[in-house]
């Protein structure tokens with residue numbers, strides 16, 4: 016569902032991504048675990064087409080991001096680290112704005128907005144301004160927004176930063192349910208080992224390269240364990 020081949024990105028003399036090759040399947044929740052500065056945000060910027068990598072290729076659902084960007088990006092939903100909702104608009108207006116950008120007919124847009132908000136218990140708040148919502152609920156609105164065009168690949172960049180434990184758990188549960196129900200392919204960037212431990216698969220990114228790839232147990236072993244956390248700290252600090 017999502018493939019990269021030899022992705023390399025440099026900022027001046029600094030190499031942020033070093034020939035990164037990976038392949039992610041449908042129905043899989045993959046954690047991209049990396050310490051600060053590993054290259055996670057750079058990878059997400061490339062995967063969402065914000066800029067083209069210096070070298071290498073990205074394919075989304077069989078479409079090349081370089082040669083068929085519109086077709087590729089249609090399958091991508093994203094929640095970035097930084098919130099990007101309009102604080103002075105209601106949840107509904109924020110989501111309708113995004114639906115319009117995707118060219119969704121109004122009736123279908125309203126159906127998806129209501130269904131998405133119902134899944135995340137946001138429905139009673141649809142007409143509240145985003146400014147009045149807690150951090151956890153703002154993130155949920157961003158998730159509903161990312162779902163509006165029913166993408167097959169979801170990219171979540173440190174989506175739980177700043178959330179309390181219950182909000183983190185709720186957001187993760189909603190994403191996992193989506194993986195189960197729609198077979199979504201999720202790439203979840205985090206530096207929280209605890210979140211990676213709950214993933215189907217873990218990719219460990221360090222200094223722009225993949226250090227390990229496998230189930231949490233396999234990665235713990237590959238990193239020299241005994242736990243994922245111990246191996247991760249040992250190999251990335």
Ligand SMILES: Nc1ncnc2c1ncn2[C@@H]1O[C@H](COP(=O)(O)OP(=O)(O)OP(=O)(O)O)[C@@H](O)[C@H]1O
Nearest residue numbers: 026029031049050051052053054055056057058206
């Ligand atoms: N625009 C930029 N110009 C120069 N260097 C950059 C730029 N963006 C990122 N970098 C550098 O590239 C490397 C990777 O950064 P990136 O933000 O992708 O890492 P990250 O894994 O997302 O880190 P964090 O967890 O702190 O967000 C870092 O060394 C960073 O300083």
